């Protein structure tokens with residue numbers, strides 16, 4: 001039997017996560033082209049098979065090529081995977097749209113909402129690309145560095161189109177990488193966005209040396225916040241109990257590779273937000289996502305005390321110590337509101 005020809009995949013966004021995913025897909029035998037806007041960085045990837053700015057010291061597969069030519073990259077693709085920060089998501093999709101072949105569905109591994117409007121990214125994608133284009137969200141506990149190093153990882157691909165979710169999962173799945181599928185883009189996107197905000201909270205607590213009990217309490221009550229908002233927006237609870245929610249929450253709240261956790265650690269130690277973000281030097285989605293999570297919460301009338309405290313700390317309206325005091329002084333209540341698991 002003749003094996004099916006590997007798909008040609010365009011990975012749009014050459015930061016740490018785009019580069020790691022492109023390397024993974026290329027190692028699986030797909031023709032993979034990585035697009036980035038920085039000509040010097042792209043030329044260096046082609047010359048040295050390394051992304052020295054974002055994944056220093058990690059060898060990229062020889063088969064992986066990089067380009068600054070978006071039209072050529074997207075125009076040859078069977079599948080487009082967008083991996084830019086949320087603030088660049090809409091403009092990037094608008095640039096991709098005219099070059100996308102009719103056969104190519106669009107997936108993204110961006111985590112967050114459209115800044116300013118709070119729209120879910122699948123809503124943005126449907127508006128920019130049209131309702132008929134297959135769309136999918138790639139999310140779950142996955143630090144770029146570990147994926148680039150080939151360490152075992154599991155994530156999940158959610159789409160309204162089961163065949164497209166499977167096609168995306170197929171290019172990601174491999175010997176050290178498990179790609180699951182699901183049909184809940186709302187829940188999957190909410191989990192990936194909220195965990196970044198909650199990672200700031202546990203980072204702050206750890207930065208203030210509040211102990212392991214505090215960290216576990218924040219993770220668990222943070223999961224509760226995710227579940228409550230998810231229920232209000234119509235996502236599935238099981239999505240949040242899986243890789244897109246609990247899995248990514250645990251990783252990001254406990255792993256020092258997380259930039260959102262590192263922001264919290266720095267704030268908890270008394271550093272300013274501007275200094276911390278500058279030192280991290282990569283995208284820290286929570287800075288914008290906290291506002292958008294609270295916009296969703298207000299819209300749906302859901303109280304999210306931890307996310308709200310993070311938002312206020314990120315706007316320097318509360319110090320970390322004041323944020324903690326606020327959380328600890330809240331009234332007693334049942335752990336689960338009636339009907340949460342319906």
Ligand SMILES: NC(=O)C1=CN([C@@H]2O[C@H](COP(=O)(O)OP(=O)(O)OC[C@H]3O[C@@H](n4cnc5c(N)ncnc54)[C@H](O)[C@@H]3O)[C@@H](O)[C@H]2O)C=CC1
Nearest residue numbers: 014015016017018084085086088110111142143144282283
């Ligand atoms: N790094 C990680 O471990 C993971 C990251 N993600 C998500 O992936 C998304 C991208 O993050 P990273 O690659 O980690 O960020 P990064 O900070 O490593 O790289 C960002 C990349 O986006 C590019 N970029 C920024 N603004 C742009 C614009 N307007 N147009 C085109 N390109 C632009 C930058 O040049 C850079 O190449 C984020 O939403 C992040 O939450 C998700 C899972 C894991």
Ligand SMILES: O=C(CO)COP(=O)(O)O
Nearest residue numbers: 140141142143258259260
């Ligand atoms: O999303 C991630 C891991 O799943 C990466 O987290 P950070 O953006 O906090 O580094």
